[in-house]
Amino acid sequence: MTLFNSARTAIRNASIESPAVPLTSTTLLELFGGPKVHAGVAVTEEASLGMPAVWRAVNLIAGTAGSLPLHPYREVGDVRVKVTTGRAAQLLDEPHPDMTPFELWELMFGHLLLWGNAYFRVLRNRNGQVQELWLIHPGRVRAGRDSETGLKIYEVDRAPDPLFDEQILHIPGPGYDGVCGVSPIRAARQGIGLALAAERYGAQLFGNGSLMSGILQTEQRLNGEQADALKARWKAKVGGLDKAHDVAVMDSGIKFQPLSIPPEDAQFIESRKFQIDEVARMFGIPPHMLMQTEKSTSWGTGIEQQSLGFVKFTLRPWLTRVEQRLSRLLRDQAVYVRYSLEGLLRGDSAQRSAFYRELWGIGVYSTNDIRRLEDQGPVEGGDVRYRPLNMGVLGTEDSEEVPADV
Structure with a gap:
């Protein structure tokens, strides 16, 4: 295990964020970021998460995919058998310490x-089997x-020598x-930059008092x-629900001039709505999943079909x-890896029941399989x-006897 522990130490030194220079520091953001877009803001992967639609889209796909059951399988004749023991199963159950x-x-x-892109540093045991996966x-x-x-x-960076496919798992x-x-x-930095600029503009609009x-x-x-006293008198006359629709009378030639958002300032609200649709289009997510419900029936027959299309x-x-990529990594174990999309039915008892009933009725699942x-x-x-047909036992012939009550 000495070799394995030294490899783990090397990974910490080569690929894990340094506490002295964190990845979110301004220096590294400038290093890995590009020039400003036409909207006047710099767009980086980290900065894009400041747009709520991007944050929601990334969390939706990453959280949903990351929560699905992931298992190794092996072909035994014409049957796919789930592997529950061995190095492959252990790796998928505990890929990181x-x-x-x-x-x-x-x-x-x-x-x-x-x-x-996603990169893993692959740590192997003395037999060359994959032991751990460390994200870089x-x-x-x-x-x-x-x-x-x-x-x-x-x-x-900070690794002394180049690495190869035996040491790196790259998922492009x-x-x-x-x-x-x-x-x-x-690729979409101009659109995201426009959304970030609109959000900054909105914050400044509220911050500089333009919405008095x-x-x-x-x-x-x-x-x-005197100005403070005048403002207090005005608030006393018009403030509160009991003053709603009442008439205020002021002396000394005082006039009240109501303010509204200029049309060019109000347009940023519509611009922000459009950018939500752009983000939804970029990530392939139905707008209603980003809380944009104005066009919830624009795909298929409604929300249900949109959700199905997302999957x-x-x-x-x-x-x-x-x-x-994981199947290729574990090919020495003679297994392949599959996600179980049935995990998406976990929170929907009606769809889960219908799914089980359908597969039970055609002999795909047994009662114990469902249990x-x-x-x-x-x-x-x-x-x-x-x-199907008469719900006889699978593999037997239909009975040709006529029931006595017919």
């Missing part, structure tokens, strides 16, 4: 969604191909060079005490990327499977 599986996978999907911040890795061998190589997002994924934030209800005007010159067209491709999925013990005779 400190982080829970959900925390690790959620952070991995966050890296994919923001940087377009994407901003600390440069990936490419060796010009002579064509093999992928990785440069990690959509890209164009077959090596690295493209950061969605960098009105101005009291008089021809007389007032000192500070099929957005979530599934991300899951497939991770499944295939295991519901974390309940088996029952006697619960392993029998049934077939």
